[in-house]
Amino acid sequence: MGRNVWAGWLASVLLLMVAPAHAGLLKYELTGVDNLSFVLDTSRPIDGVSAEDAGVFHAFYFTNIQNTSAHNPFPYLTFYDSAFGGGLSAGIGPDDGSSNYFDLVSVPSFSPLFNGSVSSPSLITGTFHFADLTFALANPDVPVDQLPVIDTLKVTNITSAVPETGTWVMMIFGFAALGCMTTFRRSAQESAVL
Structure with a gap:
């Protein structure tokens, strides 16, 4: 024996x-014009990159994201780097702005919701403010720090890491x-x- x-x-x-160690879960709570929440596993690999400009990708996305909105699940949830407004969008496709449920740009400084590159992002926690991307594009004369805030996003860690x-x-x-x-x-x- x-x-x-x-x-x-x-x-x-x-x-x-x-x-492997499990890194944790991040809860995203969007309030304002768009009211919804969703959870992302920080160890989940991205599903792809998009927003190509001169051979450089400026965004990454996840697919099939469960959330509390009427558009559940999001077929695509896209995170943009600072060159593309540091924003967030959810919609039918990663680059299909015409059919997005929301398109948000980070204000006042186009800060992205991640560290690192779009091919290897590290999601971050904090409170972020957003303006409507459509409004920002239609009013290029309005300085970034003066764009009207329509949504606030709070990102919190909801699990402690496993030893x-x-x-x-x-x-x-x-x-x-x-x-x-x-x-x-x-x-x-x-x-x-x-």
Whole structure:
């Protein structure tokens, strides 16, 4: 029986060593003209890049995003870099502005909702303010910091991160060591009595 127990412990440790850590979930709450919320898993890979300009992509998107709006799910949810207004849009296609449910541009400074590049973004938390992209394009003489805010987006982390694999391995080894010490101590006491 001792070998089976050790084999089980070893299998558990090896499994934990290859299991990825789960980074967490971000909740997006949009209030103002557009009132809705959705949750994104920060470990989910992007579904594609879009908004090509001179061979450079300026946006990434996720598909089939469950949300609390009447347009559930969003077929495409697109995040833009600062060159394209640092905004957010949801619609039928990643570059189909005519059929979007909303097109928002980040004000006052076109700040994107992520760090890094569009091919490898890192979603961030915080509070962001948006103007309507259609209004911004129709009124190019209005400075960015004077565009009327129509929506506010609050991005919060709703889960704490799961402990890293190394932490789990150390815990398992600790429990195994306690079990071994208890077993050997009990064996030593029993043989001393005999």
